Amino acid sequence: MYPLPHHSVGFRFSSDLPLLTLKGAGLQYADTPTYCWDNHNRRDEHCLIQFCLDGAGALQLDDLLYPVAPGDAFVIDIPGKSRYYLPENSSHWEFLYFEFSKECLPLLRKIYGHTGPVVPVGLDTPLAERMVTLYRKALEDSVGTLFENSRLAYDLWMDLTACALAVTGTERSRVDAAKSYIDQNYHNPNLNLDLVADHAGLSKYYLCKEFQHKFGISPGKYIREVRLAKACRLLMTSTDYTMEQIAQQVGYSNNNYFGKVFRAEKGLPPDQYKKRSNRYDFVRAVYETPHEPPVAESPAQASPVSARSTST
Known part of the structure; x- marks a missing residue:
């Protein structure tokens, strides 16, 4: 897509100004399983933006695994608790x-707070073109001064941060869509994490991370809790359904498995839960204050005050 040579370029400066600077740039092709950078004990110190053009890679950060697809850029602080590598299911990357000086750390943390370390930039976007242009300028020795270098570095980080912030609203709405999809399809016995992620247009890894962050529960556990909540309601209110029918209505095709899951979560099997819940012939709702059902008024019965209130 971008006919550029695979090289690396470094920059050295003699200045005491605390400016964000580009320290190095390169274009690389990795196709061996040995390609792996473990950043726990690296001696060099910099922040890295790595933008995938083709193939696929993987980033592991704080025990979380992030796939890196074409159009994705990841950002990390080196040294740190991370490693990036060519995964087994990828032939090349x-x-x-x-590589940047550490003055970009506030922007890196801002990105982490919104999208995590991986930002979906896209291949045919102005930001992707900016990165290609920056690499070309480095190759052609067109970054002549410290100030030009710093300006280009700031421009890239500002654009990447803006991209991450713009993505956040869309991604979070997709997480909401994933929750709604579970709420509406809990009765489907084939409902699983893959199906929910595909519907929301998110990777499983990102969905799990953001779902947990937003709702305080993993999507897999949420599916289970929704199903069991619906089952409890049927057990308490319905006398016509068998246990097998209740299991099927809440997404369990196997009645025995439904019983095991229910007992593990509730501490007793569903038939005993049903008996315990139905000790009374009638169940009345009790409120903190006296509660009377609203009485509808006809237009002729409405008071003049209420009529004026509704007309304003």
Whole structure:
């Protein structure tokens, strides 16, 4: 897609100004299983933007695994609790990379707070073109001064941060869509994490991370809790359904498995739960204050005051 040579370029400065600077840039093609950078004990110190052009890679950060697909850029602080590598299911990984001084850390943390370390930039976008242009400028020795270098570095980080912030609203709405999809399809026995992620247009890894962050529960556990809540309601209110029918209505095709899951969560099997819940012939709702059902008024019965209130 971008006919550029695979090289690396470094920059050295003699200045005491605390400016964000580009320290290095490169274009690399990795196709061996040995390609892996473990950043726990690296001696060099910089922040990295790595942009996937082709193939696929993987980033592990704080025990979380993030797939890196074409159009994705990941950002990390080196050294740190991370490693990036060519996964077994990928034949190659071609990428641009840019190394920066630590003055970009506030922007990196801002990105982490919204999208995590991986930002979906896209291949045919102005930001992707900006990264290609920056690599080309480095190759052609077109970054002549410290100030030009710093300006280009700031421009890239500002654009990447803006991209991450713009994605956040869409991604979070997709997490909401995933929750709604579970709420509406809990009765489907084939409902699983793959299906929910596909419907929301998110990777399983991102969905799990953001779902947990937003709702305080994993999507897999949420599916189970929704199903059991619906089952409890049927057990308490319905006398016509068998246990097998209740299991099927809440997404369990196997009655025995439904019983095991129910007992593990509730501490007793569903038939005993049903008996315990139905000790009375009638169940009345009790409110903190006296509660009377609203009485509808006809237009002729409405008071003049209420009529004026509704007309304003």
